[in-house]
Amino acid sequence: MGDRASSLTLAAVTESITRQERKQRTRKALLDAALELLDDRGFASLSLREVAKQAGIVPTAFYRHFASMDELGVALAEESMRSLRHMIRSARQTSSKLIESSVHTLHEHVRAQRAHFRFIVRERYGGTGAVARAIAVELKLFASDLAVDLARLDGLREWPTDDLHMLADLIVAAMLATVLDLLDIRPDDAEADAAIVHIAQQRLRLIFLGASRWRPSVS
Amino acid sequence: MGDRASSLTLAAVTESITRQERKQRTRKALLDAALELLDDRGFASLSLREVAKQAGIVPTAFYRHFASMDELGVALAEESMRSLRHMIRSARQTSSKLIESSVHTLHEHVRAQRAHFRFIVRERYGGTGAVARAIAVELKLFASDLAVDLARLDGLREWPTDDLHMLADLIVAAMLATVLDLLDIRPDDAEADAAIVHIAQQRLRLIFLGASRWRPSVS
């Protein structure tokens, strides 16, 4: 949002440290506040006043940024989804050692964006509102993208799309289980961490082993 | 107030159509009320007053049955877990056509005890309190039991326990994904229903196919 060219004054071009930028900063503070409070509670149990206080503003000022907590939730979902998409982009750039590097990428991103992933998982499975539905759709899209990627792999090239989607869904389910495992442990528990990564790799290996013997077409 | 179990009279044993039974009935009403309210919301957003009203009693009478909403939640978890265990027992009594009948059993029970399964899934993934932890433990136990069962199957008899647990976790993850799918659709949508069952069977088939080629290595 660095479009300063449209501002009419010359002064604004040099150093616009203010107003719009300040508003964005407060907005971010609200999102961060919510994300921090969500550490050990569900989104539904979050109050507008709490979030406002955590962000350092008075309750009524909340409305300068969001019309309701629900709207804040949707914004938070979008922000979190950006994390997910970013991860997917990283994972896609792999040529060899597919399983190791995929799990590694997942592990890295969950570590770095723990709060975002926690929010996604919690709202997808525990939530009920518009937020949960938005996330569900996004995850379905993710699985579809994965199916397309899978179609490029050796041995899967002539699979029917139905089977590819089934495989993609299964992989996503396995990955989600891994995310859940990672979120369950303390972030600094290196031992448990390594164990989960190991199991995640084995899970994927077993799945691909099954895929290599899969007889596509009508069974 | 404390020792309730020591009923000294014989009369209480024979046929007490009242008092204790009446209390149990109200207790059940509270559990049912909560379960009904949980249809489209999370447990955390449930208030004591709401549940009491739905059950047809005054708020303060709630305490005659549970010390807190949290305690009610744990009781609800236990009740729901009984549904799960019942399902597992049914599934275990299968000799042939393992995959078909397992998926069939799962499908049946989710249909019949939709509210219970919804509660389990939501609280496991969306919750945070003592309830969520209790469910997590129970699901781990379930996976361990499954690992023991798997050890009796042809081709898996000499697998190391680590690999068996990995396989069991993967199966549970696949099953949970299926439960989520079933909970997402309308209960009377027969077409979507059948599609989910079909995909669930394929998922399991692929997993067992992978297992049949798995080389249980000692790491």
Added chain:
DNA sequence: AATTTCAGTGCACGTATGTACACTGAAATT
């Protein structure tokens, strides 16, 4: 028949909530 027990009632309280309203003061525009 007299007494005790206790599930359920009714009231009262302090606290937290969402949000309406009038405001302030500095940045932005004129």
Added chain:
DNA sequence: AATTTCAGTGTACATACGTGCACTGAAATT
């Protein structure tokens, strides 16, 4: 320099919440 804009403040109110306390009345015990 005068004016407008608007993110953030402060007060206020109706509502919902958890829960303490004194109670009622029928079942259970004596």
